[in-house]
Amino acid sequence: xxxxxxxxxxxxxxxxxxxxxxxxxxxxxxxxxxxxxxxxxxxxxxxxxxxxxxxxxxxxxxxxxxxxxxxxxxxxxxxxxxxxxxxxxxxxxxxxxxxxxxxxxxxxxxxxxxxxxxxxxxxxxxxxxxxxxxxxxxxxxxxxxxxxxxxxxxxxxxxxxxxxxxxxxxxxxxxxxxxxxxxxxxxxxxxxxxxxxxxxxxxxxxxxxxxxxxxxxxxxxxx
Amino acid sequence: xxxxxxxxxxxxxxxxxxxxxxxxxxxxxxxxxxxxxxxxxxxxxxxxxxxxxxxxxxxxxxxxxxxxxxxxxxxxxxxxxxxxxxxxxxxxxxxxxxxxxxxxxxxxxxxxxxxxxxxxxxxxxxxxxxxxxxxxxxxxxxxxxxxxxxxxxxxxxxxxxxxxxxxxxxxxxxxxxxxxxxxxxxxxxxxxxxxxxxxxxxxxxxxxxxxxxxxxxxxxxxxxxxxxxxxxxxxxxxxxxxxxxxxxxxxxxxxxxxxxxxxxxxxxxxxxxxxxxxxxxxxxxxxxxxxxxxxxxxxxxxxxxxxxxxxxxxxxxxxxxxxxxxxxxxxxxxxxxxxxxxxxxxxxxxxxxxxxxxxxxxxxxxxxxxxxxxxxxxxxxxxxxxxxxxxxxxxxxxxxxxxxxxxxxxxxxxxxxxxxxxxxxxxxxxxxxxxxxxxxxxxxxxxxxxxxxxxxxxxxxxxxxxxxxxxxxxxxxxxxxxxxxxxxxxxxxxxxxxxxxxxxxxxxxxxxxxxxxxxxxxxxxxxxxxxxxxxxxxxxxxxxxx
Numbered sequence: 001x002x003x004x005x006x007x008x009x010x011x012x013x014x015x016x017x018x019x020x021x022x023x024x025x026x027x028x029x030x031x032x033x034x035x036x037x038x039x040x041x042x043x044x045x046x047x048x049x050x051x052x053x054x055x056x057x058x059x060x061x062x063x064x065x066x067x068x069x070x071x072x073x074x075x076x077x078x079x080x081x082x083x084x085x086x087x088x089x090x091x092x093x094x095x096x097x098x099x100x101x102x103x104x105x106x107x108x109x110x111x112x113x114x115x116x117x118x119x120x121x122x123x124x125x126x127x128x129x130x131x132x133x134x135x136x137x138x139x140x141x142x143x144x145x146x147x148x149x150x151x152x153x154x155x156x157x158x159x160x161x162x163x164x165x166x167x168x169x170x171x172x173x174x175x176x177x178x179x180x181x182x183x184x185x186x187x188x189x190x191x192x193x194x195x196x197x198x199x200x201x202x203x204x205x206x207x208x209x210x211x212x213x214x215x216x217x218x219x220x221x222x223x
Numbered sequence: 224x225x226x227x228x229x230x231x232x233x234x235x236x237x238x239x240x241x242x243x244x245x246x247x248x249x250x251x252x253x254x255x256x257x258x259x260x261x262x263x264x265x266x267x268x269x270x271x272x273x274x275x276x277x278x279x280x281x282x283x284x285x286x287x288x289x290x291x292x293x294x295x296x297x298x299x300x301x302x303x304x305x306x307x308x309x310x311x312x313x314x315x316x317x318x319x320x321x322x323x324x325x326x327x328x329x330x331x332x333x334x335x336x337x338x339x340x341x342x343x344x345x346x347x348x349x350x351x352x353x354x355x356x357x358x359x360x361x362x363x364x365x366x367x368x369x370x371x372x373x374x375x376x377x378x379x380x381x382x383x384x385x386x387x388x389x390x391x392x393x394x395x396x397x398x399x400x401x402x403x404x405x406x407x408x409x410x411x412x413x414x415x416x417x418x419x420x421x422x423x424x425x426x427x428x429x430x431x432x433x434x435x436x437x438x439x440x441x442x443x444x445x446x447x448x449x450x451x452x453x454x455x456x457x458x459x460x461x462x463x464x465x466x467x468x469x470x471x472x473x474x475x476x477x478x479x480x481x482x483x484x485x486x487x488x489x490x491x492x493x494x495x496x497x498x499x500x501x502x503x504x505x506x507x508x509x510x511x512x513x514x515x516x517x518x519x520x521x522x523x524x525x526x527x528x529x530x531x532x533x534x535x536x537x538x539x540x541x542x543x544x545x546x547x548x549x550x551x552x553x554x555x556x557x558x559x560x561x562x563x564x565x566x567x568x569x570x571x572x573x574x575x576x577x578x579x580x581x582x583x584x585x586x587x588x589x590x591x592x593x594x595x596x597x598x599x600x601x602x603x604x605x606x607x608x609x610x611x612x613x614x615x616x617x618x619x620x621x622x623x624x625x626x627x628x629x630x631x632x633x634x635x636x637x638x639x640x641x642x643x644x645x646x647x648x649x650x651x652x653x654x655x656x657x658x659x660x661x662x663x664x665x666x667x668x669x670x671x672x673x674x675x676x677x678x679x680x681x682x683x684x685x686x687x688x689x690x691x692x693x694x695x696x697x698x699x700x701x702x703x704x705x706x707x708x709x710x711x712x713x714x715x716x717x718x719x720x721x722x723x724x725x726x727x728x729x730x731x732x733x734x735x736x737x738x739x740x741x742x743x744x745x746x747x748x749x750x751x752x753x754x755x756x757x758x759x760x761x762x763x764x765x766x767x768x769x
Contacts, residue, residue, distance in 0.1 A: 109361055
């Protein structure tokens with residue numbers, strides 16, 4: 001918290017602590033009417049701020065935006081360069097989590113698509129080929145498309161997922177693109193996104209079908 | 224069961240009481256069948272109204288209180304006493320499977336109202352789910368699975384077994400159409416009994432015992448009879464899945480229309496399941512109708528839903544080029560010219576593939592307005608039938624066309640080939656023909672051929688003007704099966720391409736030719752068909768029981 005409490009024109013006044021200042025209308029004297037001197041004055045002020053901001057940004061002298069937002073006074077930040085920290089549970093762009101071997105954890109059950117109130121998820125299921133240990137146990141998404149323009153970021157898809165395959169923990173939000181097509185995120189892009197900490201795996205490991213050291217019994221082992 | 228009342232005493236009425244509700248029964252009924260007839264659900268897996276009784280799932284257990292003055296049959300049990308924190312000796316009534324227990328007059332049955340029954344059902348449900356993989360997310364049955372439904376209704380508990388489940392073969396191919404997952408199977412043997420009793424091809428059986436048992440195909444055989452998809456349909460869980468439907472859709476996205484199967488002249492009642500979002504049909508299911516198909520359908524019929532999208536004529540054409548419907552109709556008008564002046568030169572081909580409405584429209588236009596006398600009928604060529612449901616005649620409306628032309632029966636298309644020289648104009652419905660396409664091409668060479676068809680076939684390819692009609696899935700339609708039963712079919716899909724109901728196209732064509740073919744609505748067509756001249760379809764419009 002800043003200890004600076006004096007009333008400066010660029011700071012928000014404390015509530016209940018208003019001071020008024022009467023501002024005189026500028027006189028229409030020669031300096032004003034001739035235009036150029038006033039413009040020059042204004043430009044000097046603008047460029048001064050520009051150089052000061054640039055210097056502070058390069059040297060890293062700007063105040064921490066969090067500290068600054070808590071203090072009295074200016075709460076704006078230079079957005080694209082500075083970002084406000086999002087909470088841990090912020091729902092950002094989706095990502096598809098992957099397994100150790102890089103394949104998607106998604107089994108194309110369409111639960112997310114069913115739960116989605118905006119109907120922005122399109123999935124086509126595929127079956128593992130003959131001989132794959134996962135055949136019969138699982139299927140995979142041959143297509144997985146999310147329309148991020150339609151998405152309302154409610155997080156129902158994450159709640160609905162029985163496999164922890166879809167998450168919204170990227171910490172990103174959709175940036176403005178040139179065209180609508182760019183908001184249509186495909187399977188590869190979604191699988192390529194990472195969590196905010198840069199990791200791609202999920203924390204809960206899963207039992208993979210067809211493990212040779214399966215604890216269960218089957219027909220061969222029972223006899 | 225049909226207890227003869229002693230002389231002098233009134234015979235008790237043939238009713239039983241289930242949870243205090245009077246349920247009438249017919250002689251020979253079991254409790255579950257009598258209840259099922261009245262729409263009272265007693266939960267069950269292995270019982271099916273069309274199959275023999277196995278009584279192996281034990282889900283339908285009910286309590287039968289003894290008659291007055293007789294002791295109840297009791298079983299000694301150890302019961303956990305939560306107060307004493309110990310097992311105590313107790314007893315409970317011996318429950319009976321409702322699927323096997325016959326009805327006798329005045330019998331009392333406790334189903335929902337008995338705590339013992341509720342406990343038994345929960346226990347059965349827990350047992351059936353002990354080794355179940357609970358892979359509902361990837362199971363096609365999810366959403367219409369008895370295990371899911373009954374778990375919600377009767378169990379609602381987590382699993383207590385901590386051990387790893389028994390693992391059994393998964394995704395076993397049983398044949399060209401069916402995949403089997405032994406882990407999901409509850410071995411109710413419905414599929415086995417279906418193959419034995421209905422398909423008369425005992426190719427499935429159960430192997431092993433206890434929690435290792437599974438369904439298996441006879442060595443050296445595949446499940447490849449005409450009714451393989453029915454085994455998937457009777458399976459109450461996701462053990463048998465159809466390769467055709469596998470992983471294509473989730474059932475809760477599908478909507479259903481009551482249609483008539485287009486596979487053959489049996490006219491099985493069916494449900495057409497379709498996805499309204501993509502306007503795509505996904506499967507045919509049998510719709511129970513004890514007068515036609517009972518509970519069954521053949522593979523050919525169940526896969527015939529594909530005809531709603533495959534091989535369709537979707538755009539009108541004039542010559543070989545595409546055209547709008549209006550252009551095609553005016554082209555047809557120019558082509559036909561003063562056709563009403565020379566009705567003896569006109570051959571009209573009705574189609575056993577198209578609905579009664581379409582055929583009636585063409586018949587009325589030709590007979591009433593053009594004065595044509597000579598009608599022909601065509602459709603798909605004969606196939607191989609069987610003794611269960613599948614007919615040799617692969618057309619759904621042959622009987623309808625014959626009935627339409629009563630008194631002046633239409634000739635087969637083969638006759639048209641022989642007397643082709645007598646005609647210069649052909650008005651036809653439907654694309655498929657039962658004759659050789661080459662011979663037909665030679666016979667119709669240089670003739671003015673106008674065809675209204677839902678599917679592409681030799682006839683629509685030969686047409687100078689072809690108009691795209693709706694398939695059965697895209698419009699309400701009526702079909703007459705081989706026994707003369709008039710059955711209506713509901714619209715499921717939106718028309719694809721520029722398809723329009725056939726009777727509408729024919730009405731438009733008639734108006735373009737200058738006739739008062741005034742029908743514009745389906746209700747007008749049906750009214751004219753049943754009440755007006757000249758069509759005389761007198762059969763009662765029968766609505767199948769769902």
